Amino acid sequence: MKKRGGRTSRIRRRKLLRNPESSRVNESYKPEFIELKKWLKDRKFEDANLIPARFPGTGRGLMSKTSLQAGQMIISLPESCLLTTDTVIRSYLGAYIAKWQPPPSPLLALCAFLVSEKHAGNQSPWKPYLEVLPEAYTCPVCLEPEVVNLLPRPLKAKAREQRTHVREFFTSSRGFFSSLQPLFSQAVESIFSHSALLWAWCTVNTRAVYMKRPPRPCLSAEPDTYALAPYLDLLNHSPRVQVKAAFNEETRCYEIRTATSCRKHEEVFICYGPHDNHRLLLEYGFVPVRNPHACVYVSEDTLVKYLPSTDKQMNKKISILKDHDFIDTCWKKVLLGEIISDTNEKTSLDIAQKICHYFIEETNAVLQKVSHMKDEESALINQLTLVETLWTEELKILQASAEILSSLQTAFT
Ligand SMILES: C[S@@+](CC[C@H](N)C(=O)[O-])C[C@H]1O[C@@H](n2cnc3c(N)ncnc32)[C@H](O)[C@@H]1O
Numbered sequence: 213m214k215k216r217g218g219r220t221s222r223i224r225r226r227k228l229l230r231n232p233e234s235s236r237v238n239e240s241y242k243p244e245f246i247e248l249k250k251w252l253k254d255r256k257f258e259d260a261n262l263i264p265a266r267f268p269g270t271g272r273g274l275m276s277k278t279s280l281q282a283g284q285m286i287i288s289l290p291e292s293c294l295l296t297t298d299t300v301i302r303s304y305l306g307a308y309i310a311k312w313q314p315p316p317s318p319l320l321a322l323c324a325f326l327v328s329e330k331h332a333g334n335q336s337p338w339k340p341y342l343e344v345l346p347e348a349y350t351c352p353v354c355l356e357p358e359v360v361n362l363l364p365r366p367l368k369a370k371a372r373e374q375r376t377h378v379r380e381f382f383t384s385s386r387g388f389f390s391s392l393q394p395l396f397s398q399a400v401e402s403i404f405s406h407s408a409l410l411w412a413w414c415t416v417n418t419r420a421v422y423m424k425r426p427p428r429p430c431l432s433a434e435p436d437t438y439a440l441a442p443y444l445d446l447l448n449h450s451p452r453v454q455v456k457a458a459f460n461e462e463t464r465c466y467e468i469r470t471a472t473s474c475r476k477h478e479e480v481f482i483c484y485g486p487h488d489n490h491r492l493l494l495e496y497g498f499v500p501v502r503n504p505h506a507c508v509y510v511s512e513d514t515l516v517k518y519l520p521s522t523d524k525q526m527n528k529k530i531s532i533l534k535d536h537d538f539i540d541t542c543w544k545k546v547l548l549g550e551i552i553s554d555t556n557e558k559t560s561l562d563i564a565q566k567i568c569h570y571f572i573e574e575t576n577a578v579l580q581k582v583s584h585m586k587d588e589e590s591a592l593i594n595q596l597t598l599v600e601t602l603w604t605e606e607l608k609i610l611q612a613s614a615e616i617l618s619s620l621q622t623a624f625t
Pocket of ligand 1: 495
């Protein structure tokens with residue numbers, strides 16, 4: 213591989229800094245997007261505003277061809293382009309779903325359809341959409357156990373729960389998959405494998421938009437709220453934008469309007485919700501930088517370790533913290549406490565500062581370990597980089613918190 217740092221690369225980097233537009237790569241000429249556009253046109257969707265592109269930092273997304281004003285429609289995708297449980301029930305799977313007892317969940321119906329259509333390859337009418345879907349995902353359920361082990365403790369627990377949940381989803385769906393055998397010449401076990409179902413589960417969970425469907429007798433009573441929205445699902449998340457997104461019953465289109473303007477040739481973002489980094493990694497498999505909702509989770513164990521052992525009110529304090537959802541919640545909120553007395557305030561600041569330093573040390577130690585593993589395990593580099601970004605963002609919060617605490621402490625000396 214060529215070494216970076218030569219004159220040409222220095223000039224290129226300077227150019228990129230001067231003109232960030234040149235760092236975005238238009239992908240609309242790619243065969244898969246040309247096919248997808250044709251497929252969308254056949255389903256009455258044509259769009260003049262957005263083009264697929266690759267951006268530094270966020271990866272593949274959509275770029276605006278014109279400037280977008282606040283209140284303007286970003287995209288309006290006709291119902292005929294959406295993949296919902298209606299699509300599945302109307303398909304060759306419908307009769308099998310109707311026969312199966314207990315009724316399959318809406319999520320299972322969607323996942324089974326995705327796996328089956330992917331297996332159909334060139335025969336699938338959904339091929340142009342399936343071709344642009346990611347081959348693999350980075351939600352914790354897809355990470356190697358040694359990478360999951362490096363996650364902050366509360367997230368590690370949720371990641372393991374997610375793995376168990378998907379495993380159980382697979383095990384409990386096997387009977388239904390067997391019932392589909394008449395549709396395939398190949399053994400269903402090899403089509404509806406654990407890895408195929410995992411791919412489908414991640415596709416729905418990371419890409420579907422919210423669209424409530426009425427309950428139907430052939431599906432279980434679980435809420436039916438997922439719709440896969442080709443092309444629209446290329447929009448990345450930013451916590452800094454506001455959008456209005458919903459299915460419009462009059463136009464019969466899924467519409468997104470932006471409340472935040474966007475300049476020509478910039479990436480167009482939507483907001484998946486005011487989520488912290490743990491939730492974004494857990495549900496969507498990415499960690500944004502400078503997320504205003506990011507926080508560091510402080511566990512009960514850590515609090516108990518740093519609160520004075522002579523404190524007779526310890527249990528009461530912990531239960532108050534629990535009642536207010538303060539345990540395992542945002543570190544930032546620790547800084548929002550009201551002053552009760554100078555002595556209490558000073559003690560609290562000292563404890564908070566100690567906890568903060570404990571976390572900074574722990575974070576630095578994990579970061580060192582991750583960096584070491586990145587040198588050793590090149591096959592895991594992308595997964596490790598994801599975890600590294602998460603810890604680096606936590607370190608920034610902790611360092612900023614330590615500084616604030618230190619200036620508050622100075623006020624008491
Ligand atoms: C609805 S899709 C958006 C399009 C996606 N980037 C693609 O290429 O297909 C959601 C996924 O995009 C990625 N993503 C969304 N917002 C992101 C961001 N701000 N930074 C990095 N990745 C992001 C995550 O992998 C997430 O699971």
